[in-house]
Every structure is written in C-alpha cells, then in structure tokens.
Amino acid sequence: MENFPVINLEKLNGEERAAIMEMIKDACENWGFFELVNHGISHELMDTVERLTKEHYKKCMEQRFEEMVATKGLEAVQSEINDMDWESTFFLRHLPVSNISEIPDLEEEYRKVMKEFAVELEKLAELLLDLLCENLGLEKGYLKNAFYGSKGPTFGTKVSNYPPCPRPELIKGLRAHTxxxxxxxxxxxxxxxxxQLLKDGQWVDVPPMRHSIVINLGDQLEVITNGKYKSVLHRVIAQSDGNRMSIASFYNPGSDAVIYPAPALIEKEEQKQVYPKFVFDDYMKLYAGLKFQAKEPRFEAMKTMESSINLGPIATV
Structure with a gap:
C-alpha cells in the first residue's frame, strides 16, 4: 500500500507550489483523505485545545460514559455489537449561529479557546476549498458559494473521546460511514x-501525527465534482488502552443550499451529469437514518425527489 498522503501546506507559497497542488489533487482523486502539517494553526492553540478537551472529558464525561457502559452491560458482551459506538461525544455549532455559550459544563477558558480554534479552522476550510477549485479548474470561490445558501455555510464540531474498550474486537469506536x-x-x-479509511478494499490507518490536521471529503463534494472526488468509508477502531481524542469540524453547506454537479466541470470533462440536484437539508434528513449504510442509495433517493424541488439560482457572495 502506498503511503498515506501527508502535505506540507507551508510549501504552497514557494517554488514547490505546483508539486503540492498535485499532491492535493492526487489525494482528493485517489484517497478522499490527506493530512496537513504546517497548516498555519498555532501549535500552542492546538495544545491548549487538547489539554482542555481531555480535562473536560475527565471531569464531566468520563463517569457518564462508564455509567452508560454499565447500564448496557457492554463490558461483558460476547458477540459483535452493530447498533452502537464506543464513543463519548458532544457537539458545538459555530455557523450560522454559535451555541458554544449554551453548552452546559464547559469552563469559560474552554469556550473561549474552542471559539478561537473554530475561527482558524474556518479559514483553513475556505483556503482548502479554493485550492480544490484551482485543481478542478473552477473559478475561485465557486465551492464556498455553492455551500452558501441564504445564511452562509453550516459549520460545527463533534468533540469525541474513545475510552479504552475491553472488547475492541466486538465493539467499534465508530462504525464505517462516509x-x-x-x-x-x-x-x-x-x-x-x-x-482507518477503506482504500482498494483494504482498511488503512490514518497515522496519528502531532499538530497535524486530517482532511477528508464529504458526500457533497462528490456530488459537486460529479464523482471526480469521492467521499470515502472510514471508521474508528476501539483500543484496549489509551483514550483517543478526536475533534472533527464539519464545514458543510447551509441547510437551504442547493447542491448539484458544477456545470463548468461537466462541460470541461465532457461528461453527463451523474448526480442529482437537491437541497442539502433534505439530504441530511435522509442521512440521519442511513449514516452507516452505503451512500449510493442516498444519491438515488435524492434523484427521485429532484423533480419536486423548486430550485432558485445558486447564491453568489
């Protein structure tokens, strides 16, 4: 198996720019995942986020998780569990409106740091979307505009801990999904x-690296690129020792954004449009019940709804 793509973003501004853009293009087309180093988010900020996240879990969530495990009798399971995950999570919403001040149990310093971190991640997400536009031959800002909807993009963070699991062979940390x-x-x-992500029929580890940011592409980018880039199945394997921290931030279309393959791409590639046109919120409603199933039937279901949608023009920002 070839090496997992690790991209040094600092080199974008030098003579290696073309090589870095090629690495990003290859990662988007063949992996659906890549890992960024020197991405411009300060290591001090990341260290603080990590420390406060781990402290918050210990103080506010660990006991709750242990009680849930005990209630469900999960320490003693004898057969594979397919309807739940070995994870402790909470969600923060940043855009269009932040809910960080409403989340109970968060210390003031933690709220402040997570807000700061979200601002940095939002900038990085928008930079990456423009790099993808450049690689795809789309005008700068196209993907951001496609995500915009009437109130801008939706942006939120899932903060997860994966505590040590007594039976990792029987319970997934998080089941496979796109x-x-x-x-x-x-x-x-x-x-x-x-x-881990699924590549060429094999599960491949996403290497843990200090101060890196792992990027992966979601279903909406598969639709907008008409399948040129694909969202990829991934999962979390529970471990018998160590508590794994995961802070995943999702830069998504606004709920009323209309998603469809970019016409310029279809013309350029001389393809026919393979993916439907739909409102993002309709897709999310469907996804909520089918997250751990194949994505293809979700796209098919959107095709059947397509004729009933009253679609306005794409927003321009």
Whole structure:
C-alpha cells in the first residue's frame, strides 16, 4: 500500500507550489483523505485545545460514559455489537449561529479557546476549498458559494473521546460511514490511533501525527465534482488502552443550499451529469437514518425527489 498522503501546506507559497497542488489533487482523486502539517494553526492553540478537551472529558464525561457502559452491560458482551459506538461525544455549532455559550459544563477558558480554534479552522476550510477549485479548474470561490445558501455555510464540531474498550474486537469506536457534508477537518490524538479509511478494499490507518490536521471529503463534494472526488468509508477502531481524542469540524453547506454537479466541470470533462440536484437539508434528513449504510442509495433517493424541488439560482457572495 502506498503511503498515506501527508502535505506540507507551508510549501504552497514557494517554488514547490505546483508539486503540492498535485499532491492535493492526487489525494482528493485517489484517497478522499490527506493530512496537513504546517497548516498555519498555532501549535500552542492546538495544545491548549487538547489539554482542555481531555480535562473536560475527565471531569464531566468520563463517569457518564462508564455509567452508560454499565447500564448496557457492554463490558461483558460476547458477540459483535452493530447498533452502537464506543464513543463519548458532544457537539458545538459555530455557523450560522454559535451555541458554544449554551453548552452546559464547559469552563469559560474552554469556550473561549474552542471559539478561537473554530475561527482558524474556518479559514483553513475556505483556503482548502479554493485550492480544490484551482485543481478542478473552477473559478475561485465557486465551492464556498455553492455551500452558501441564504445564511452562509453550516459549520460545527463533534468533540469525541474513545475510552479504552475491553472488547475492541466486538465493539467499534465508530462504525464505517462516509461523511454527509462538505469538507471535514480533524484534530486527532497523536498518541492513540484508531482512525482507518477503506482504500482498494483494504482498511488503512490514518497515522496519528502531532499538530497535524486530517482532511477528508464529504458526500457533497462528490456530488459537486460529479464523482471526480469521492467521499470515502472510514471508521474508528476501539483500543484496549489509551483514550483517543478526536475533534472533527464539519464545514458543510447551509441547510437551504442547493447542491448539484458544477456545470463548468461537466462541460470541461465532457461528461453527463451523474448526480442529482437537491437541497442539502433534505439530504441530511435522509442521512440521519442511513449514516452507516452505503451512500449510493442516498444519491438515488435524492434523484427521485429532484423533480419536486423548486430550485432558485445558486447564491453568489
């Protein structure tokens, strides 16, 4: 198996720019995942986010998780569990409106730091979308505009901990799925591994690296690129020791954004349009019940709804 793509973003501004753009293009076309180093988010900020996330889990979530495990009798399971995940999570919403001030139990410093981190990730997501536009031959800003809807993009963070699991062979940390949204930015534990993606029929580890941000593409980018880029199945393997931290931020279309393959791409590639046109919120409603199933039937279901949608023009920002 060839090496997992690790991209040094700092080199974008030098003579190696063309080579870096080629690496991003290859990662989007053949992996659906890549890992960024020197991405411009300060290491101090990342260290603080990690420390406060781990402290918050210990103080506010660990006992709750242990009680849930005990209630469901999960320490003693004898056969594979397919309807739940070995994870402890909470969600933060940043855009269009932040809910960080409403989440109970978060200390003031943690709220402040997560807001700061979200601002940095949002900038990185938008930079990456423009790099994708450049590689695809789309005008700058096309993907951001496609995600815009009437209130701008939806942006939120899932903060997860994957505590040590007594039966990792029987319970997944997180079952295999593709992500429904746009572009996902993950700050993961650099000591405890577990994230894997499916490539050429084999599960491949996403290497834990200090201060890196792992990027993966969601279903909406597959639709907009008419399948040139694909969202990829991934999962988290529970570990018998170590608590794995995962902070995944999802830069997604606005709920009323209309998603469809980019006409310029279809013309350029002389393809026919293979993916439907739909409202992002309709896709999310469908995805909620089918997250751990294949994505293809979701796209098919959207095709059947297509004729009933009253579609306005794409927003321009």
């Amino acid at each position: 992500d429904a949204g746009g572009i996902i930015l993950l700050f993961q534990d650099d000591k405890v591994s577990g994230l």
